Amino acid sequence: MDEAAIHGILSRLLMAGTLPGSVKLGEHRLAEIFGVSRERIRKVLHRLGHERLLEIVKNRGAFTIEPDLREGRVVYEARRILESGMAAHLADNLTEAQIARLRQHVDAEADALRSGDQPTWLRLSAEFHFLLAEMTENPIVQRQAHELISRTLMLVKRYETTAGSACGCEEHRAIFRALAARERGKAVKAMHSHLSLVETRLRPTICVEEGPSLEEVIAHEIAVYREANGAALMAAG
Amino acid sequence: MDEAAIHGILSRLLMAGTLPGSVKLGEHRLAEIFGVSRERIRKVLHRLGHERLLEIVKNRGAFTIEPDLREGRVVYEARRILESGMAAHLADNLTEAQIARLRQHVDAEADALRSGDQPTWLRLSAEFHFLLAEMTENPIVQRQAHELISRTLMLVKRYETTAGSACGCEEHRAIFRALAARERGKAVKAMHSHLSLVETRLRPTICVEEGPSLEEVIAHEIAVYREANGAALMAAG
DNA sequence: GGCGCTAATTTTGTGCACAATCGCTAACAG
DNA sequence: CTGTTAGCGATTGTGCACAAAATTAGCGCC
Known part of the structure:
Protein backbone atom coordinates (compact mmCIF):
# COMPACT_ATOMS: atom_id res chain seq x y z
CA MET A 1 0.00 0.00 0.00
CA ASP A 2 1.79 3.09 -1.17
CA GLU A 3 1.32 6.69 -0.25
CA ALA A 4 -0.95 7.54 -3.16
CA ALA A 5 -3.31 4.70 -2.33
CA ILE A 6 -3.63 5.72 1.30
CA HIS A 7 -4.18 9.30 0.31
CA GLY A 8 -6.89 8.30 -2.11
CA ILE A 9 -8.67 6.13 0.40
CA LEU A 10 -8.62 8.69 3.17
CA SER A 11 -9.59 11.57 0.94
CA ARG A 12 -12.55 9.62 -0.42
CA LEU A 13 -13.50 8.69 3.11
CA LEU A 14 -13.41 12.29 4.26
CA MET A 15 -15.28 13.56 1.23
CA ALA A 16 -17.99 11.00 1.78
CA GLY A 17 -18.73 12.66 5.08
CA THR A 18 -19.48 9.40 6.85
CA LEU A 19 -17.39 10.44 9.80
CA PRO A 20 -18.67 12.95 12.31
CA GLY A 21 -16.63 16.02 13.11
CA SER A 22 -13.62 16.28 15.39
CA VAL A 23 -12.77 12.61 15.19
CA LYS A 24 -9.13 12.14 16.03
CA LEU A 25 -7.07 10.37 13.41
CA GLY A 26 -4.11 9.15 15.43
CA GLU A 27 -0.97 8.43 13.47
CA HIS A 28 -0.13 5.23 15.29
CA ARG A 29 -3.67 3.94 15.01
CA LEU A 30 -3.88 4.57 11.27
CA ALA A 31 -0.45 3.06 10.78
CA GLU A 32 -1.69 -0.14 12.35
CA ILE A 33 -4.93 -0.15 10.37
CA PHE A 34 -3.15 0.27 7.06
CA GLY A 35 -0.23 -1.88 8.09
CA VAL A 36 2.40 0.69 7.17
CA SER A 37 4.90 2.77 9.09
CA ARG A 38 3.84 5.83 11.02
CA GLU A 39 5.90 8.18 8.85
CA ARG A 40 3.97 7.29 5.76
CA ILE A 41 0.66 8.01 7.49
CA ARG A 42 2.15 11.19 8.80
CA LYS A 43 3.02 12.47 5.36
CA VAL A 44 -0.42 11.65 4.00
CA LEU A 45 -2.10 13.32 6.97
CA HIS A 46 -0.16 16.53 6.47
CA ARG A 47 -0.97 16.52 2.79
CA LEU A 48 -4.67 16.09 3.52
CA GLY A 49 -4.40 18.93 5.97
CA HIS A 50 -2.95 21.11 3.26
CA GLU A 51 -5.86 20.14 1.05
CA ARG A 52 -8.19 21.22 3.85
CA LEU A 53 -9.82 17.82 4.08
CA LEU A 54 -8.87 17.60 7.72
CA GLU A 55 -7.43 19.84 10.35
CA ILE A 56 -3.90 19.55 11.66
CA VAL A 57 -3.36 20.97 15.11
CA LYS A 58 0.26 21.40 16.11
CA ASN A 59 1.25 18.85 18.71
CA ARG A 60 -2.31 17.56 18.84
CA GLY A 61 -2.74 15.64 15.64
CA ALA A 62 -5.22 15.37 12.80
CA PHE A 63 -8.96 15.76 13.24
CA THR A 64 -11.89 15.44 10.88
CA ILE A 65 -13.45 18.80 10.35
CA GLU A 66 -17.02 19.49 11.25
CA PRO A 67 -18.15 21.30 8.13
CA ASP A 68 -20.43 23.74 9.86
CA ARG A 201 -31.29 23.55 0.92
CA LEU A 202 -28.77 22.83 3.64
CA ARG A 203 -30.53 22.43 6.97
CA PRO A 204 -28.87 22.57 10.34
CA THR A 205 -29.85 19.04 11.22
CA ILE A 206 -28.52 18.00 14.57
CA CYS A 207 -27.09 14.76 13.34
CA VAL A 208 -24.94 13.10 15.95
CA GLU A 209 -25.84 9.68 14.69
CA GLU A 210 -22.98 7.43 15.61
CA GLY A 211 -21.66 5.25 12.86
CA PRO A 212 -19.38 2.24 12.97
CA SER A 213 -15.89 2.48 14.38
CA LEU A 214 -13.04 4.10 12.50
CA GLU A 215 -11.47 0.73 11.86
CA GLU A 216 -14.61 -0.60 10.23
CA VAL A 217 -15.16 2.46 8.10
CA ILE A 218 -11.61 2.39 6.82
CA ALA A 219 -11.68 -1.35 6.28
CA HIS A 220 -14.70 -0.90 4.07
CA GLU A 221 -13.03 1.87 2.15
CA ILE A 222 -9.95 -0.28 1.65
CA ALA A 223 -12.12 -3.07 0.30
CA VAL A 224 -13.70 -0.67 -2.16
CA TYR A 225 -10.25 0.48 -3.20
CA ARG A 226 -8.97 -3.03 -3.73
CA GLU A 227 -12.01 -3.88 -5.79
CA ALA A 228 -11.62 -0.85 -8.02
CA ASN A 229 -7.89 -1.39 -8.25
CA GLY A 230 -8.30 -5.03 -9.10
CA ALA A 231 -10.75 -4.18 -11.83
CA ALA A 232 -8.36 -1.63 -13.24
CA LEU A 233 -5.53 -4.14 -13.22
CA MET A 234 -7.65 -6.65 -15.09
CA ALA A 235 -8.60 -4.07 -17.67
CA ALA A 236 -4.97 -3.10 -18.08
CA GLY A 237 -3.70 -6.63 -18.30
CA MET B 1 14.55 29.70 11.88
CA ASP B 2 11.31 27.74 11.90
CA GLU B 3 9.51 26.05 9.10
CA ALA B 4 7.16 28.93 8.37
CA ALA B 5 10.04 31.35 7.97
CA ILE B 6 11.89 29.12 5.55
CA HIS B 7 8.75 28.54 3.58
CA GLY B 8 8.10 32.26 3.38
CA ILE B 9 11.61 33.04 2.25
CA LEU B 10 11.72 30.36 -0.41
CA SER B 11 8.24 31.07 -1.72
CA ARG B 12 9.05 34.77 -2.02
CA LEU B 13 12.29 33.88 -3.75
CA LEU B 14 10.56 31.63 -6.23
CA MET B 15 7.79 34.11 -6.91
CA ALA B 16 10.30 36.83 -7.56
CA GLY B 17 11.54 34.81 -10.49
CA THR B 18 15.17 35.75 -9.93
CA LEU B 19 16.24 32.18 -10.41
CA PRO B 20 16.38 30.62 -13.84
CA GLY B 21 14.55 27.43 -14.55
CA SER B 22 15.59 23.90 -13.62
CA VAL B 23 17.91 24.98 -10.86
CA LYS B 24 18.36 22.11 -8.49
CA LEU B 25 17.49 22.83 -4.89
CA GLY B 26 19.36 20.10 -3.08
CA GLU B 27 18.11 19.25 0.39
CA HIS B 28 21.53 19.00 1.93
CA ARG B 29 22.71 22.22 0.37
CA LEU B 30 19.69 24.20 1.56
CA ALA B 31 19.96 22.67 4.99
CA GLU B 32 23.46 24.03 5.23
CA ILE B 33 22.51 27.45 3.92
CA PHE B 34 19.67 27.87 6.39
CA GLY B 35 21.55 26.11 9.14
CA VAL B 36 18.78 23.65 9.90
CA SER B 37 18.34 19.93 9.57
CA ARG B 38 17.65 18.31 6.24
CA GLU B 39 14.21 17.06 7.32
CA ARG B 40 12.93 20.54 7.89
CA ILE B 41 14.04 21.62 4.44
CA ARG B 42 12.53 18.48 3.08
CA LYS B 43 9.12 19.24 4.50
CA VAL B 44 9.17 22.80 3.18
CA LEU B 45 10.29 21.64 -0.24
CA HIS B 46 7.45 19.16 -0.52
CA ARG B 47 4.98 21.79 0.57
CA LEU B 48 6.26 24.20 -2.05
CA GLY B 49 5.93 21.42 -4.58
CA HIS B 50 2.34 20.98 -3.59
CA GLU B 51 1.83 24.70 -4.08
CA ARG B 52 3.35 24.33 -7.55
CA LEU B 53 6.09 26.81 -6.84
CA LEU B 54 8.68 24.20 -7.68
CA GLU B 55 8.77 20.77 -9.16
CA ILE B 56 9.43 17.64 -7.15
CA VAL B 57 10.79 14.74 -9.14
CA LYS B 58 10.72 11.41 -7.35
CA ASN B 59 14.19 10.32 -6.35
CA ARG B 60 15.65 13.34 -8.09
CA GLY B 61 14.79 16.26 -5.88
CA ALA B 62 13.33 19.74 -6.17
CA PHE B 63 13.85 21.98 -9.17
CA THR B 64 12.80 25.53 -9.94
CA ILE B 65 10.26 25.47 -12.69
CA GLU B 66 10.85 27.21 -15.95
CA PRO B 67 7.54 28.96 -16.32
CA ASP B 68 7.31 28.54 -20.05
CA ARG B 201 2.56 41.25 -23.53
CA LEU B 202 4.66 38.27 -22.57
CA ARG B 203 7.48 37.82 -25.02
CA PRO B 204 9.57 34.70 -25.43
CA THR B 205 12.77 36.48 -24.51
CA ILE B 206 15.68 34.13 -24.49
CA CYS B 207 16.92 35.20 -21.11
CA VAL B 208 19.65 32.94 -19.89
CA GLU B 209 21.26 35.76 -18.01
CA GLU B 210 23.17 34.21 -15.18
CA GLY B 211 22.59 35.71 -11.79
CA PRO B 212 24.48 35.30 -8.56
CA SER B 213 24.84 31.92 -6.92
CA LEU B 214 22.03 30.25 -5.06
CA GLU B 215 23.76 30.92 -1.76
CA GLU B 216 23.97 34.64 -2.44
CA VAL B 217 20.39 34.93 -3.59
CA ILE B 218 19.08 33.14 -0.53
CA ALA B 219 21.36 35.08 1.78
CA HIS B 220 19.89 38.27 0.43
CA GLU B 221 16.37 36.98 0.88
CA ILE B 222 17.15 35.98 4.45
CA ALA B 223 18.44 39.46 5.13
CA VAL B 224 15.22 40.94 3.79
CA TYR B 225 13.26 38.58 5.99
CA ARG B 226 15.22 39.44 9.10
CA GLU B 227 14.75 43.12 8.41
CA ALA B 228 11.00 42.79 7.97
CA ASN B 229 10.79 40.49 10.95
CA GLY B 230 12.85 42.78 13.09
CA ALA B 231 10.64 45.71 12.18
CA ALA B 232 7.56 43.70 13.05
CA LEU B 233 9.07 42.73 16.37
CA MET B 234 9.82 46.34 17.17
CA ALA B 235 6.28 47.37 16.29
CA ALA B 236 4.92 44.56 18.45
CA GLY B 237 7.11 45.29 21.39
C1' DG C 1 -16.78 17.90 47.81
C1' DG C 2 -14.61 20.83 44.42
C1' DC C 3 -10.45 22.93 42.64
C1' DG C 4 -5.66 23.27 41.43
C1' DC C 5 -1.29 21.25 40.92
C1' DT C 6 1.90 17.72 39.64
C1' DA C 7 3.37 13.48 37.62
C1' DA C 8 2.69 9.90 34.36
C1' DT C 9 1.18 8.48 29.94
C1' DT C 10 0.14 9.06 25.41
C1' DT C 11 0.91 11.26 21.06
C1' DT C 12 3.27 14.15 17.92
C1' DG C 13 7.67 16.27 16.25
C1' DT C 14 12.59 15.84 14.91
C1' DG C 15 17.17 14.29 13.99
C1' DC C 16 19.91 10.45 12.47
C1' DA C 17 21.44 6.49 10.04
C1' DC C 18 20.74 3.31 6.55
C1' DA C 19 18.59 1.71 2.28
C1' DA C 20 16.98 2.44 -2.37
C1' DT C 21 17.08 4.81 -6.56
C1' DC C 22 18.82 7.59 -10.27
C1' DG C 23 22.10 9.78 -13.37
C1' DC C 24 26.67 9.70 -15.00
C1' DT C 25 30.85 7.92 -16.63
C1' DA C 26 33.73 4.80 -18.49
C1' DA C 27 34.82 0.69 -20.60
C1' DC C 28 33.95 -2.76 -23.92
C1' DA C 29 31.90 -4.91 -27.85
C1' DG C 30 30.07 -4.53 -32.47
C1' DC D 1 33.10 5.44 -34.02
C1' DT D 2 28.85 4.43 -31.79
C1' DG D 3 25.68 2.06 -28.82
C1' DT D 4 25.06 -0.53 -24.70
C1' DT D 5 25.88 -1.97 -20.13
C1' DA D 6 27.91 -2.20 -15.71
C1' DG D 7 29.79 0.18 -11.86
C1' DC D 8 30.09 4.32 -9.11
C1' DG D 9 28.92 8.54 -6.80
C1' DA D 10 25.47 11.36 -5.18
C1' DT D 11 20.95 12.35 -3.59
C1' DT D 12 16.49 11.27 -1.96
C1' DG D 13 13.33 8.15 0.68
C1' DT D 14 12.25 5.61 4.91
C1' DG D 15 12.25 3.51 9.34
C1' DC D 16 13.79 4.06 14.01
C1' DA D 17 14.78 6.12 18.32
C1' DC D 18 14.58 9.90 21.13
C1' DA D 19 12.74 14.48 22.60
C1' DA D 20 9.00 17.68 23.33
C1' DA D 21 4.34 18.71 24.19
C1' DA D 22 -0.27 17.92 25.71
C1' DT D 23 -3.81 15.44 27.92
C1' DT D 24 -5.33 12.91 31.78
C1' DA D 25 -5.41 10.86 36.09
C1' DG D 26 -4.26 11.03 40.82
C1' DC D 27 -3.52 13.44 44.93
C1' DG D 28 -3.44 16.95 48.29
C1' DC D 29 -5.41 21.16 49.83
C1' DC D 30 -8.86 24.61 50.53
Missing part, protein backbone atom coordinates in the same frame (compact mmCIF):
# COMPACT_ATOMS: atom_id res chain seq x y z
CA LEU A 69 -22.87 25.81 7.90
CA ARG A 70 -20.89 28.95 8.44
CA GLU A 71 -18.02 27.42 6.53
CA GLY A 72 -20.53 26.09 4.04
CA ARG A 73 -21.50 29.62 3.16
CA VAL A 74 -17.88 30.42 2.36
CA VAL A 75 -17.43 27.34 0.22
CA TYR A 76 -20.57 27.96 -1.76
CA GLU A 77 -19.66 31.57 -2.27
CA ALA A 78 -16.29 30.47 -3.62
CA ARG A 79 -18.01 28.01 -5.90
CA ARG A 80 -20.33 30.71 -7.21
CA ILE A 81 -17.33 32.86 -8.02
CA LEU A 82 -15.25 30.13 -9.64
CA GLU A 83 -17.98 28.20 -11.40
CA SER A 84 -19.63 31.34 -12.71
CA GLY A 85 -16.33 32.13 -14.35
CA MET A 86 -16.19 28.56 -15.62
CA ALA A 87 -19.67 28.83 -17.08
CA ALA A 88 -18.78 32.00 -18.92
CA HIS A 89 -15.65 30.39 -20.29
CA LEU A 90 -17.41 27.21 -21.32
CA ALA A 91 -20.24 29.05 -23.04
CA ASP A 92 -17.63 30.56 -25.32
CA ASN A 93 -15.45 27.51 -25.85
CA LEU A 94 -17.41 24.26 -25.68
CA THR A 95 -17.07 21.94 -28.65
CA GLU A 96 -20.01 20.10 -30.12
CA ALA A 97 -18.66 16.85 -28.75
CA GLN A 98 -18.53 18.28 -25.26
CA ILE A 99 -22.07 19.56 -25.56
CA ALA A 100 -23.20 16.11 -26.59
CA ARG A 101 -21.38 14.62 -23.63
CA LEU A 102 -23.11 17.07 -21.30
CA ARG A 103 -26.51 16.29 -22.75
CA GLN A 104 -25.87 12.63 -22.19
CA HIS A 105 -24.94 13.29 -18.58
CA VAL A 106 -27.97 15.42 -17.82
CA ASP A 107 -30.17 12.72 -19.35
CA ALA A 108 -28.53 10.12 -17.15
CA GLU A 109 -29.23 12.27 -14.13
CA ALA A 110 -32.89 12.55 -15.10
CA ASP A 111 -33.08 8.79 -15.56
CA ALA A 112 -31.61 8.08 -12.17
CA LEU A 113 -33.96 10.54 -10.58
CA ARG A 114 -37.01 9.08 -12.32
CA SER A 115 -36.14 5.55 -11.33
CA GLY A 116 -35.66 6.64 -7.76
CA ASP A 117 -32.04 5.53 -7.71
CA GLN A 118 -30.90 8.10 -5.23
CA PRO A 119 -27.28 7.00 -4.69
CA THR A 120 -26.62 7.05 -8.42
CA TRP A 121 -28.31 10.37 -8.79
CA LEU A 122 -26.32 11.89 -5.98
CA ARG A 123 -23.12 10.70 -7.60
CA LEU A 124 -24.09 11.96 -11.03
CA SER A 125 -25.16 15.24 -9.56
CA ALA A 126 -21.68 15.85 -8.20
CA GLU A 127 -20.07 14.55 -11.36
CA PHE A 128 -21.90 17.15 -13.39
CA HIS A 129 -19.80 19.83 -11.81
CA PHE A 130 -16.63 17.78 -12.05
CA LEU A 131 -17.42 17.31 -15.72
CA LEU A 132 -17.77 21.01 -16.31
CA ALA A 133 -14.43 21.59 -14.62
CA GLU A 134 -12.80 18.98 -16.83
CA MET A 135 -14.19 20.61 -19.92
CA THR A 136 -12.32 23.80 -19.25
CA GLU A 137 -9.30 21.65 -20.12
CA ASN A 138 -7.40 23.72 -17.65
CA PRO A 139 -5.61 21.65 -15.00
CA ILE A 140 -5.44 24.54 -12.55
CA VAL A 141 -9.14 25.25 -12.70
CA GLN A 142 -9.78 21.54 -12.47
CA ARG A 143 -7.84 21.25 -9.25
CA GLN A 144 -9.45 24.28 -7.69
CA ALA A 145 -12.93 23.17 -8.66
CA HIS A 146 -12.20 19.67 -7.45
CA GLU A 147 -11.22 20.92 -4.03
CA LEU A 148 -14.31 23.06 -3.72
CA ILE A 149 -16.74 20.42 -4.93
CA SER A 150 -15.17 17.86 -2.62
CA ARG A 151 -15.77 20.10 0.32
CA THR A 152 -19.40 20.67 -0.57
CA LEU A 153 -19.91 16.94 -0.84
CA MET A 154 -19.23 16.65 2.87
CA LEU A 155 -21.76 19.36 3.53
CA VAL A 156 -24.47 17.93 1.30
CA LYS A 157 -24.16 14.42 2.68
CA ARG A 158 -24.60 15.76 6.16
CA TYR A 159 -27.02 18.62 5.96
CA GLU A 160 -29.13 18.30 2.88
CA THR A 161 -32.67 17.10 3.22
CA THR A 162 -33.09 14.29 0.73
CA ALA A 163 -36.47 15.60 -0.33
CA GLY A 164 -34.98 18.91 -1.32
CA SER A 165 -32.32 17.35 -3.50
CA ALA A 166 -34.85 16.22 -5.99
CA CYS A 167 -35.33 19.55 -7.69
CA GLY A 168 -31.66 19.98 -8.55
CA CYS A 169 -31.90 18.10 -11.79
CA GLU A 170 -33.80 20.74 -13.67
CA GLU A 171 -31.28 23.31 -12.57
CA HIS A 172 -28.48 21.31 -14.14
CA ARG A 173 -30.50 21.06 -17.30
CA ALA A 174 -30.99 24.81 -17.32
CA ILE A 175 -27.24 25.30 -17.07
CA PHE A 176 -26.70 22.80 -19.84
CA ARG A 177 -29.23 24.47 -22.11
CA ALA A 178 -27.64 27.87 -21.67
CA LEU A 179 -24.18 26.42 -22.36
CA ALA A 180 -25.36 24.52 -25.40
CA ALA A 181 -26.95 27.68 -26.76
CA ARG A 182 -23.69 29.47 -25.98
CA GLU A 183 -25.57 32.11 -24.05
CA ARG A 184 -22.91 33.28 -21.69
CA GLY A 185 -24.96 35.57 -19.51
CA LYS A 186 -27.72 33.05 -19.10
CA ALA A 187 -25.26 30.27 -18.25
CA VAL A 188 -23.61 32.39 -15.57
CA LYS A 189 -26.97 33.26 -14.09
CA ALA A 190 -28.15 29.66 -14.14
CA MET A 191 -24.97 28.49 -12.42
CA HIS A 192 -25.16 31.22 -9.85
CA SER A 193 -28.75 30.59 -8.89
CA HIS A 194 -28.24 26.83 -8.89
CA LEU A 195 -25.43 27.05 -6.38
CA SER A 196 -27.39 29.50 -4.28
CA LEU A 197 -30.36 27.16 -4.25
CA VAL A 198 -28.26 24.16 -3.26
CA GLU A 199 -26.88 26.20 -0.42
CA THR A 200 -30.30 27.20 0.87
CA LEU B 69 4.77 30.46 -22.04
CA ARG B 70 2.71 27.36 -22.63
CA GLU B 71 2.09 27.09 -18.94
CA GLY B 72 1.58 30.82 -18.83
CA ARG B 73 -1.38 30.45 -21.11
CA VAL B 74 -2.97 28.01 -18.68
CA VAL B 75 -2.35 30.23 -15.69
CA TYR B 76 -3.77 33.29 -17.37
CA GLU B 77 -6.80 31.38 -18.54
CA ALA B 78 -7.38 30.23 -14.97
CA ARG B 79 -7.04 33.79 -13.79
CA ARG B 80 -9.54 34.99 -16.35
CA ILE B 81 -12.01 32.41 -15.10
CA LEU B 82 -11.49 33.04 -11.41
CA GLU B 83 -11.03 36.79 -11.46
CA SER B 84 -13.95 37.33 -13.80
CA GLY B 85 -16.06 35.59 -11.22
CA MET B 86 -14.47 37.75 -8.56
CA ALA B 87 -15.23 40.90 -10.51
CA ALA B 88 -18.87 39.94 -10.87
CA HIS B 89 -19.09 39.21 -7.17
CA LEU B 90 -17.36 42.42 -6.17
CA ALA B 91 -19.49 44.58 -8.42
CA ASP B 92 -22.49 43.37 -6.44
CA ASN B 93 -20.99 43.45 -2.98
CA LEU B 94 -18.35 46.16 -2.59
CA THR B 95 -18.82 48.60 0.26
CA GLU B 96 -18.19 52.29 -0.13
CA ALA B 97 -15.13 51.99 2.06
CA GLN B 98 -13.71 49.31 -0.18
CA ILE B 99 -14.36 51.40 -3.26
CA ALA B 100 -12.53 54.28 -1.64
CA ARG B 101 -9.64 51.97 -0.83
CA LEU B 102 -9.50 50.81 -4.43
CA ARG B 103 -9.54 54.36 -5.75
CA GLN B 104 -6.66 55.20 -3.46
CA HIS B 105 -4.73 52.21 -4.77
CA VAL B 106 -5.30 52.99 -8.42
CA ASP B 107 -4.18 56.58 -7.78
CA ALA B 108 -1.03 55.31 -6.11
CA GLU B 109 -0.33 53.16 -9.13
CA ALA B 110 -0.72 56.16 -11.42
CA ASP B 111 1.61 58.20 -9.24
CA ALA B 112 4.28 55.54 -9.26
CA LEU B 113 3.99 55.24 -13.00
CA ARG B 114 4.19 59.00 -13.56
CA SER B 115 7.23 59.38 -11.37
CA GLY B 116 8.91 56.53 -13.21
CA ASP B 117 9.27 54.44 -10.08
CA GLN B 118 9.08 51.13 -11.82
CA PRO B 119 9.75 48.76 -8.90
CA THR B 120 7.01 50.37 -6.84
CA TRP B 121 4.63 50.33 -9.75
CA LEU B 122 5.29 46.69 -10.42
CA ARG B 123 4.56 45.85 -6.81
CA LEU B 124 1.40 47.93 -6.71
CA SER B 125 0.29 46.43 -9.95
CA ALA B 126 0.34 42.95 -8.47
CA GLU B 127 -1.17 44.18 -5.22
CA PHE B 128 -4.18 45.48 -7.10
CA HIS B 129 -5.21 41.94 -7.83
CA PHE B 130 -4.35 40.74 -4.34
CA LEU B 131 -6.49 43.57 -3.02
CA LEU B 132 -9.45 42.53 -5.10
CA ALA B 133 -9.11 38.98 -3.84
CA GLU B 134 -9.02 40.22 -0.25
CA MET B 135 -12.16 42.24 -0.79
CA THR B 136 -14.17 39.14 -1.58
CA GLU B 137 -13.64 38.46 2.14
CA ASN B 138 -13.59 34.82 1.22
CA PRO B 139 -10.50 32.99 2.46
CA ILE B 140 -10.85 30.22 -0.11
CA VAL B 141 -10.97 32.59 -3.04
CA GLN B 142 -8.12 34.53 -1.50
CA ARG B 143 -5.91 31.48 -1.39
CA GLN B 144 -6.74 30.42 -4.91
CA ALA B 145 -6.21 33.90 -6.29
CA HIS B 146 -3.00 34.22 -4.34
CA GLU B 147 -1.61 31.05 -5.86
CA LEU B 148 -2.50 32.12 -9.36
CA ILE B 149 -1.20 35.66 -9.05
CA SER B 150 2.03 34.36 -7.52
CA ARG B 151 2.58 32.15 -10.49
CA THR B 152 2.03 34.96 -12.96
CA LEU B 153 4.51 37.09 -11.08
CA MET B 154 7.23 34.66 -12.09
CA LEU B 155 6.12 34.92 -15.67
CA VAL B 156 5.89 38.69 -15.77
CA LYS B 157 9.28 39.21 -14.16
CA ARG B 158 10.82 36.98 -16.74
CA TYR B 159 9.02 37.58 -19.98
CA GLU B 160 7.35 40.93 -19.90
CA THR B 161 8.88 43.75 -21.87
CA THR B 162 9.18 46.65 -19.46
CA ALA B 163 7.94 49.07 -22.07
CA GLY B 164 4.75 47.13 -22.49
CA SER B 165 3.99 47.14 -18.79
CA ALA B 166 3.33 50.82 -18.83
CA CYS B 167 -0.12 50.65 -20.33
CA GLY B 168 -1.49 48.37 -17.63
CA CYS B 169 -2.41 51.20 -15.32
CA GLU B 170 -5.35 52.44 -17.32
CA GLU B 171 -6.70 48.92 -17.48
CA HIS B 172 -6.76 48.72 -13.73
CA ARG B 173 -8.55 52.02 -13.61
CA ALA B 174 -11.14 50.75 -16.06
CA ILE B 175 -11.79 47.76 -13.82
CA PHE B 176 -12.04 50.04 -10.84
CA ARG B 177 -14.47 52.36 -12.55
CA ALA B 178 -16.77 49.51 -13.54
CA LEU B 179 -16.66 48.10 -10.01
CA ALA B 180 -17.31 51.47 -8.43
CA ALA B 181 -20.28 51.98 -10.74
CA ARG B 182 -21.41 48.46 -9.79
CA GLU B 183 -21.66 47.55 -13.46
CA ARG B 184 -21.16 43.84 -13.25
CA GLY B 185 -21.00 43.05 -16.96
CA LYS B 186 -18.59 45.85 -17.64
CA ALA B 187 -16.35 44.86 -14.74
CA VAL B 188 -16.16 41.28 -15.95
CA LYS B 189 -15.31 42.41 -19.43
CA ALA B 190 -12.67 44.84 -18.22
CA MET B 191 -11.06 42.17 -16.07
CA HIS B 192 -11.14 39.65 -18.88
CA SER B 193 -9.58 41.91 -21.44
CA HIS B 194 -6.99 43.19 -18.96
CA LEU B 195 -5.76 39.69 -18.22
CA SER B 196 -5.75 38.84 -21.89
CA LEU B 197 -3.70 41.93 -22.67
CA VAL B 198 -1.19 41.19 -19.94
CA GLU B 199 -0.79 37.75 -21.37
CA THR B 200 -0.16 38.98 -24.88
